[in-house]
Amino acid sequence: MIAQRVATALVRMALIVSAVLWLPSRGFALVTAPFVLLGAWEWSRLAGIGRLPARAAYVLLVAAAGVAAYVAEIALALAAVATVCWLAAPAWLMMHARDPRPGPPALRSAMGLVVLVPAWAALVALHEGAGGRAVLYLLVLVWTADTAAFFAGRRFGRRKLAPAISPGKTQEGVAGALTGGAILAFAFAAAGGMRGNQMLIFVSVSLLTVLISVVGDLLESAMKRVAGVKDSGTLLPGHGGVLDRIDSVTAAAPLFATGMMLSGRLS
Numbered sequence: 184m185i186a187q188r189v190a191t192a193l194v195r196m197a198l199i200v201s202a203v204l205w206l207p208s209r210g211f212a213l214v215t216a217p218f219v220l221l222g223a224w225e226w227s228r229l230a231g232i233g234r235l236p237a238r239a240a241y242v243l244l245v246a247a248a249g250v251a252a253y254v255a256e257i258a259l260a261l262a263a264v265a266t267v268c269w270l271a272a273p274a275w276l277m278m279h280a281r282d283p284r285p286g287p288p289a290l291r292s293a294m295g296l297v298v299l300v301p302a303w304a305a306l307v308a309l310h311e312g313a314g315g316r317a318v319l320y321l322l323v324l325v326w327t328a329d330t331a332a333f334f335a336g337r338r339f340g341r342r343k344l345a346p347a348i349s350p351g352k353t354q355e356g357v358a359g360a361l362t363g364g365a366i367l368a369f370a371f372a373a374a375g376g377m378r379g380n381q382m383l384i385f386v387s388v389s390l391l392t393v394l395i396s397v398v399g400d401l402l403e404s405a406m407k408r409v410a411g412v413k414d415s416g417t418l419l420p421g422h423g424g425v426l427d428r429i430d431s432v433t434a435a436a437p438l439f440a441t442g443m444m445l446s447g448r449l450s
Contacts, residue, residue: 203319208311211318212253212303219303220246221425222433223295225415229406229426230291241292248300258304259444265301265437272398272434276405280347285409298402302433305440312449320371321392321439325431327367328360328393329400335359344397349404357397364393388442392435399434403427 202214223245227238252261285291310318336356344352368389372382403426407415416424443449 199322200319203310203322204315206315208307211310211315212307215303215306216246216249218425218429219249219299221416222299222429225424225426226295226299226406227292229403229410229412229415230295231285231288231410232292241295245296245299248296249303252300252304253307258301258308259440259449261301262305262308262437262440263444265297265305266395266441268297269395269398269434269438272402276345276348276398276401279405280345283347283405283409291406291409294406298399298433302429302436305436306432309436309440309443309449313443317443317449321435322432324364324367324389324392324439325396325435327363328396329431331363332356332360332397335362345401348401348408352397352401357394360393360397361390364389384446385448388439388446391442392439395438396431396435399431402434403430 202211206214220242223242224238227241230241232238232241252258306318306321309321332352333356335358336351336353339355339359340353342354343350344354344357365386368386369382372385377385403415407413414423415426440449
C-alpha cells in the first residue's frame, strides 16, 4: 500500500510540475480542467445527487461555469468572492460540528460550484498573470504544509482541532503546517530578492494561504462524513479520489491569487 501511494504521488507530481512549468496558460487551463470535472463528479456524490444523469448534468454545469468565467475574464473577481466565502467557512464548520445534519442536496451542490470553479479560475489567472513559477510555489506551499502538519501531528499531536469533523487533525499539526509554510515562504522571498514590507506581505499571504488550506481540507472531510464515505472516490490508487488530493488547493488558490492581486503582484 505504501509503495502504491508513493508511486501514485510521484507520477502525479511529475505530471503537475511539467504542466505548470512548460505549458502555455491556455494549455495549462485545458490540462487542469479535467481534474476539476472529475472533482465535480465526486462532489455530486457527496452532495447527495444519486442518479447518474443528474450527476452528469452537475458536471456539465460546473464545466459551463468554468468556461463562462474564462471567456468573461472574471477569474480574479471570482477568486475574491470565493476568498470571502472561505474566510466565513470556519463559522459554518463550527455550526456543522454542533448540528451535522446534511442539508438539502441543492445547497451542497451550490457549495461545490463555489469550491471548484473559483479554484480553477484562480490557478489559471495566476498562471497567466504571474507565470508557472507562482503556481508551482502555491502547490509546493500546500504540499509542504500538508507534510509538515502530518509529521508534527504524529509526533506532537495532543489537542484535537475539529474532532467532530476530522478526528486525526490536531492543533499541533496546524502549527507544524504554519512553521513549514513560513520557512518555505521566507526562502522563496529571499531567493526572489524581496525585502522589507514586500517580503512581509508575501510571507503573510503565504501563511494565510496555509491556514485556509486547512479549512479546505476540513470542509471536504465534513462533506464526506455527511455522505458516509471514507474517500471521495477511487480514481487514484492508494490516495482515494481527486477531491481528496485537491481539497486544500481549492481553498488555497483563490486566497493566494487574491492576496497576490491586492499586493500588486498579479493583475
